Amino acid sequence: MASDQISDEELSGPVVDRRTTTKLLAAAGLGGLAGCAGGGGGDATTAASETSEASSTDGNEESTDVATDTPSGDVRGGRLQAGWFTGSIDNLDPPYIGVGQYFQVAANVFSGLVTLNEDLTVRGDLANDWTVENDGATFVFDLREGVTFHDGSAFTAEDVRYTIDRTISQETPAAAKLSSLQPVDDGGVVVDGDYSVTLNFEEPLAPALIYLSRGPGRAATIVSQEAIEEMGAEQYAVEPVGTGPFEVAEHSVGSELVLDAYDDYFETDEEGTALPYLDGVTITPIPEPSSIVNALRSGDIQFANLVPLQNVSQVSDASEVDLLQAPGVNWNGLAMNQTREPFGSRQVRRGIAKLIDTEQFVETAYFGNALAAAGPINAATAWVYREDKPDDQAYAPEEGKQLLEDAGAAGASFSLLTTESDLRAAQAMRQQLNSAGLDVEIEQVTSSTYWDRTDKSNRDFDVTVIGSVGDPDPEQSLWNFYRKDGPWNYVDYQNDEVHQLLGEQRSQLDRDARAETLQELEGLLIADTPHAYLSHQDDLAAMRTEVGGFTHVPYMRNFHTVSLDE
Numbered sequence: 263m264a265s266d267q268i269s270d271e272e273l274s275g276p277v278v279d280r281r282t283t284t285k286l287l288a289a290a291g292l293g294g295l296a297g298c299a300g301g302g303g304g305d306a307t308t309a310a311s312e313t314s315e316a317s318s319t320d321g322n323e324e325s326t327d328v329a330t331d332t333p334s335g336d337v338r339g340g341r342l343q344a345g346w347f348t349g350s351i352d353n354l355d356p357p358y359i360g361v362g363q364y365f366q367v368a369a370n371v372f373s374g375l376v377t378l379n380e381d382l383t384v385r386g387d388l389a390n391d392w393t394v395e396n397d398g399a400t401f402v403f404d405l406r407e408g409v410t411f412h413d414g415s416a417f418t419a420e421d422v423r424y425t426i427d428r429t430i431s432q433e434t435p436a437a438a439k440l441s442s443l444q445p446v447d448d449g450g451v452v453v454d455g456d457y458s459v460t461l462n463f464e465e466p467l468a469p470a471l472i473y474l475s476r477g478p479g480r481a482a483t484i485v486s487q488e489a490i491e492e493m494g495a496e497q498y499a500v501e502p503v504g505t506g507p508f509e510v511a512e513h514s515v516g517s518e519l520v521l522d523a524y525d526d527y528f529e530t531d532e533e534g535t536a537l538p539y540l541d542g543v544t545i546t547p548i549p550e551p552s553s554i555v556n557a558l559r560s561g562d563i564q565f566a567n568l569v570p571l572q573n574v575s576q577v578s579d580a581s582e583v584d585l586l587q588a589p590g591v592n593w594n595g596l597a598m599n600q601t602r603e604p605f606g607s608r609q610v611r612r613g614i615a616k617l618i619d620t621e622q623f624v625e626t627a628y629f630g631n632a633l634a635a636a637g638p639i640n641a642a643t644a645w646v647y648r649e650d651k652p653d654d655q656a657y658a659p660e661e662g663k664q665l666l667e668d669a670g671a672a673g674a675s676f677s678l679l680t681t682e683s684d685l686r687a688a689q690a691m692r693q694q695l696n697s698a699g700l701d702v703e704i705e706q707v708t709s710s711t712y713w714d715r716t717d718k719s720n721r722d723f724d725v726t727v728i729g730s731v732g733d734p735d736p737e738q739s740l741w742n743f744y745r746k747d748g749p750w751n752y753v754d755y756q757n758d759e760v761h762q763l764l765g766e767q768r769s770q771l772d773r774d775a776r777a778e779t780l781q782e783l784e785g786l787l788i789a790d791t792p793h794a795y796l797s798h799q800d801d802l803a804a805m806r807t808e809v810g811g812f813t814h815v816p817y818m819r820n821f822h823t824v825s826l827d828e
Contacts, residue, residue: 273394273401273471275376278384286384286469340826342543342809345563347570347683349549349709350516355499356483357434360750361713362731366567366819367545370521371412372483372504374476375403375422378815387476388417388484388505398466401474405457409528411486412509419459423451424487426461435749438741439473439481442768465769476506507538507822516710519545529822538822539811549682549709558583564809564826567819569802571628572686577804586803588816593638593739594729595793596691600754601721604671608790613669615655615794616662617698618691624797627690632797637784638730638740640798646777654789659698666700675701676724681712687727716752727796728752731817740764740780744787755792 272282346363353359354368377387386392389403409417427446430437444450444462452460463470474482489503501510507529508521522542529537546563548554551570557563559580569577569585577585598605598614605611620634633640636651666672680688685706692702702725707715715722730739742750746761763783770776788795801816808827813820 268398270394270396270398273398275384275392276386276390278471283378283384286472338539338825339541341541342565342821342824342826343563344543344545344565344567344821345548345554345557346519346545347549347551347554347566347568348547349681349683350547351513351519351545352515352710352713353499354502354510354513355495356485356502357429357432357436357481358499360435362817363567366817367519367521368483368502368504369476369506369818370508370543370821371502371506371510372476372485373506374480374483375474376471377476384471384475388422396466398470399463401461401470403459403461405459406528407457409505410526411489411505412503412524413486413489415486415488417484417505418456419453420456421484421487422459422482423453425484426451426482428485428487429481433749435742436481436483438745438749442467508543511542516547516708519547521545527822531823539825540821543821547709551683551686558804558806561806565803565805565812567803569804570683570686571631571799571802574629574631574802582807584805584807586805586812586814588801588814589642590798590800591640591642591816592730592799592801593635593640593795594632594727594797594799595635595638595795596725597716597728597753597793598725598791599721599723599752600756600792602676602724604669604674605725605753607669607671609665609669610671610674611791611794612654612789613662613665613671614695614700615791616658616665617700618694618794618796619657619659620796621657623687623690623694626693627687628797628799631802632799635795635797637788637795638793639780639784642798645773646780648781652785652788655791655794663699673699673701675703677703677705679705679707679712679715679723679726681709682706683709684727691727718749718751718754721752721754726752729793729796740783740787741768744792753792755790757786757790760786760790 268282268286272278278286346367348363351364351367353361353364354371356368356372359365359368373387375387375389376384379385388406388409390406392401392403394401405419405422411417423446426440426443430440430443430446442464444464449462452462454460461470473480476483484505486503490498500515501513503509507524507527509524510519511522512518512520520542523538523540527537531537548557551573554566555570555573555576558566558577574585577583596614596618598611600606624630624632624634636655639647641647663672666674678688678692688704692704695702714720716726716728730743741764742748744751744755744760745764746756760783763779767776767779767783770779803814803819805812809824810827811823811825813823
């Protein structure tokens with residue numbers, strides 16, 4: 263067992279301290295978040311020692327409190343007007359979400375068994391407390407009583423069991439998080455009354471608490487069985503029912519999403535004041551870069567979930583607007599669909615990669631507001647990142663042209679699928695490839711059409727610029743992109759050795775051993791070139807100065823502590 267193995271006592275509730283949580287984040291492939299929490303403006307305060315002390319002194323009740331300043335009476339209430347940099351928000355059913363921007367909305371509607379404070383301590387969410395046994399293989403959760411879903415139905419342990427069983431049995435993208443759980447009906451999930459549930463894993467899984475928390479890509483964001491059965495899965499994906507701080511009041515896909523404060527939400531702030539502070543949030547999809555920035559500058563919206571990289575300077579220079587910036591834990595690449603010729607050839611894919619000047623791509627596509635990538639693992643996850651990556655994809659245009667000629671693909675013609683929000687990146691890519699002798703056309707479609715066509719059930723595209731949004735490591739990113747049957751394996755990448763290494767690194771709780779495996783894995787991916795790796799982008803959001811209480815954790819957009827000045 264590794265010397266830094268986390269003990270059952272360290273993992274048990276009602277709060278897990280920052281040092282232990284940092285280890286959990288690293289084991290979960292979220293190590294970069296450990297240095298990214300907090301900041302980002304607003305009035306939210308971080309009180310790690312106070313939160314931990316209160317939780318250990320006063321027990322379960324205190325763990326519902328959120329460390330934040332209580333707004334005065336003249337700023338409580340109001341409706342936040344938010345713009346989302348996308349054409350539509352198509353799916354809010356947690357285990358099925360594969361788009362980072364959708365997760366950002368869903369985290370305001372749902373709860374997890376546990377959640378993360380601003381200072382990265384793990385605390386209870388729907389769980390009051392928990393104990394860990396069997397060296398991290400068994401988790402026993404005591405659940406909150408009196409919690410209700412937005413439709414008024416009671417939350418119980420059966421909802422936890424249903425959520426986990428649905429996530430796994432329906433082979434959702436989130437199911438990978440729980441792949442080592444024992445079979446649900448054979449000891450994996452044991453319900454003991456209405457407010458106690460035990461999860462038993464086949465082997466110790468230290469990051470289980472991270473996977474069971476509220477947030478993007480989590481595996482046990484609790485859904486309502488009653489609502490799903492009554493509404494049907496299709497309607498639930500549009501207007502879901504959760505236990506979170508906001509409920510979906512209206513959702514016209516592609517037009518407007520209205521969230522209202524849920525009056526019976528269970529969390530309070532440190533003063534005992536009910537959360538959320540806002541009356542609600544109205545979210546408008548805005549896919550055109552200049553439009554979302556102009557709306558923010560004019561005050562038509564007060565919050566932008568993303569800032570188009572080509573518009574960063576406009577936002578930075580705007581009066582009464584704050585740019586929010588956090589290190590990005592992501593990667594972006596040119597995905598080449600291996601079910602279509604000539605992309606089934608590794609030689610062709612590598613040849614195309616060598617035609618791309620990533621530094622120039624970043625300058626042209628993003629006005630320099632990103633870092634050129636040599637592989638999928640970026641510097642935010644410092645424990646595994648290395649500067650000296652293999653150079654199989656390094657810019658070498660003459661060598662790239664020769665590889666294509668030898669493969670019979672010189673002058674190949676194909677289309678690059680994109681949406682309006684990513685059009686500039688697509689244009690920058692087309693310019694470079696066409697200048698190198700290829701014949702590339704851009705095919706622009708709506709966001710809904712894009713995700714339908716890139717889905718692995720269709721794979722109706724030649725190439726596209728795509729990548730990981732909020733986690734560059736295997737548990738949410740590499741695991742889902744490059745496993746043979748991975749839910750985000752858009753390019754139909756099949757490699758036995760990569761598949762084996764992906765499984766191997768998941769059980770390595772020793773960070774050094776896991777880093778070595780991940781670096782070997784990254785080397786294989788760079789050589790095989792399922793993607794020509796392009797960039798790592800910082801996480802950029804923006805808000806007007808009247809918005810307070812927002813804490814910027816990368817790729818999270820939680821509004822339960824947000825308030826508005828008059």
